[in-house]
Amino acid sequence: MKKIQIYDTTLRDGTQSEDISLNNEDKIKIALKLDELGVDFIEGGWPGSNPVDRAFFSEIQNYHLNNARIAAFGSTHHPNFLPENDPNLRCLLDSGAPVCTIFGKSWDIHATEALRVPEERNLEIIHDSVAYLRSQGAAVFFDAEHFFDGYKANAEYALTALGKAFEGGAEVLVLCDTNGGTLPSEVTSIIGSVRASLPDANIGIHTHNDCEMAVANAIAAVQAGAMHVQGTMNGVGERCGNANLCSIIPVLELKCGGAYTTIPRERLPLITGTSAYVADVANLQPFSRQPFVGRSAFAHKGGIHASAVNRLAMLYEHIDPKEVGNRQRVLLTELAGRANIVNMARRFGFHLDKDEPVVKGLLNELKTRSSMGYDYAAAEASVELLLLKKLARRGVREFFHLVQFRVLELKDAHGGEPISEASVKVQVEGITEHTAATGRGPVNALDNALRKALIGFYPRLNEMRLLDFKVRVMTATNPDGGGTASVVRVLIESGDHNSRWVTVGVSYNIIEASWQALVDSITYKLYKDEYEKRKKDEE
Incomplete structure (x- = not known):
């Protein structure tokens, strides 16, 4: 079983989402929850960019983390500075984080047009930035920005940029699909070339979701040999978001035949609660149809589906919801059949037969109320009360x-x-x-x-x-x-x-x-x- 490092960047890349703003207290809360889940690395932010991130790195040192290591994010040194007097690298070291993650240009056009330096100078900057941080005792991860686009434009230069980071002492070479336009087949092929070029390097993956491929690309990368995955809780992030760790972790744990381990297996049921907690702290409405952790991930509305899961849940569920801390929900709506009612009653400890008069009567009442506008799929508490009052059991009484x-x-x-x-x-x-x-x-x-x-x-x-x-x-x-x-x-x-x-x-x-x-x-x-x-x- 291969260990895959899980690197969470919700507190940095995730906050680049246009609808997310976290203060220092929010970031501490989320970091502690991620540590409880069992991720390997928590990227706290860019200490060289703003006071909130600097405050986080100072505050988090007052807490003992049981599972995760804190990472500070920044760039390679400025072309006008040497590594030892570069303010950005100094902020990384002063943050106290044991891991420094720096990004550099691996696409030749970004070196010449965005950074505005010759291609060779960019390669020197990558090597010297990594080497300096390593000489100061930091573990260094190198994020090869725009790597897949850079490889497709100029494979030799992109591979050389990786090689310079590896020579400088980078522990992980993270291949970034920064624009989110790469397909899984391309990821597999390109990572094969990287491994052939740098067989001793540890490869990581960082994908964005602009083509709805971020999770698929991350899984393809792991299957191609990557041992380090970066992503965010609930897939939050700039533009269309980052790779969603709430999907990546369960897929690697439950869908790959036992080939990989990510977080401690006994902590996997915490992932649904962690997803909801992060959404709540970030003041986001949870996405109900999110795979694995969404409220609707194991919800059954149609009567035929409900009848089937009453007999055997796996007929319409690809995993046991309890494995990820979620639960099966059989909805009572205008589409419901008697099996939906039997299933819900069973959840409350009632064992009914679908031919019982009370089941038929409740189904008719539900359908009548649904036609009037009552949405019992959304309002499960109301339908639970309706069911319990109809059955006249379980101590349901008129409290007032x-x-x-x-x-x-x-x-x-x-x-x-x-x-x-x-x-x-x-x-x-x-x-x-x-x-x-x-x-x-x-x-x-x-x-x-x-x-x-x-x-x-x-x-x-x-x-x-x-x-x-x-x-x-x-x-x-x-x-x-x-x-x-x-x-x-x-x-x-x-x-x-x-x-x-x-x-x-x-x-x-x-x-x-x-x-x-x-x-x-x-x-x-x-x-x-x-x-x-x-x-x-x-x-």
Whole structure:
């Protein structure tokens, strides 16, 4: 089994994505999570380029990493300086990182046009930069920028540039598909030429996703002999992104017949959680259809699929989701069959037959509600409550009963923000609570008033927070033309310190639709807490 080094560059190359900006605290959090996952190297940034990256290298020294080594990124020395007085190389050494990764020009036109030096001078710069960093005790990885394009334009020069870095003492020669335009067959052929030219060198790969080939090219490189793979979590990065380590790691671990090892195998189930954590810290919406780690990666919507996975999951799943820390999801939608309901019930501990009346009745209700606009594929918490209430088991009860609510909006002629106020009257175990609250908009006011009424009975609602709120006009359910009288669907995502869940409401009245989703969200939290407590008591 061949060990493949995993080099994560989320904190440097990943932050070049136009929708990502990380402060020092964010970068520390992500670095610690990557170390927990078990990657070999974490590229913290370019200390010579900005204060945030310099702060990271200073701060990370206060933490003990169990698996990863920190790498600092920079360029070869400036043509007008010698290595020993080059500010960029000095910043790399001063960062305290045990690994220095420097990029240099391997495409002849980049030497003459971008760097504006003769080709021979560029080769000297590569050799001398690597040799100097090595003489100062640093491990050096050389990123051959634009290597594949350079090789196709002038193979001799590209190989010579690699050779100069190797002579200078580079531990890994990283071949970069910087423009992301290379195909897997080209990667395989070119790496074969590199290995023939430099048989003793360790080869790495760094690919971009401009042709949707970054992961395929990285896998092809490993199969051609590369022992070091660079990429980012969730494939974030400049333009179309970098090679996605959330796909590369599982492919190498699970799809190559045991030929390769990357992170410790027992840590592979952490990769789904790590993917979600990095997206959350970076303030990105997770990509649900992302292979292996996405919420939809093992989701089954059609009734035929659900029926098949009920019998044998491998009929429609290429791996066991648990191997990567994900889970199978059988969705209940207008396309659902009775097998979808049987599968979901089984997940909650109910063993039903698809011919039972309750299954047929619930399927009809689901399809009717779906035709009205309820999206139960997205709002699994609402459908779980619907199922459990229908089965009348598992302690699902009415935690509170609405007597009435009222929402008032006030805006005067002098302008300014409207004032939103809501009052709620509910009954809890025969006790009536009548409360009022203001908020930033009518839904927030209603949420505040409802929580205020319930918090004395259910203190753990303090743990719950609203994470996302989406409203969509349902054109298909507006036969009268819609407009401002359109039926709308509200999706609310909520969470606590343990989990996240989504609930749904539908009405021509946006306040009513929001109320439905809010009630389901709070009910789900209360149900979940009671169920977990009962499980612990039984244990």
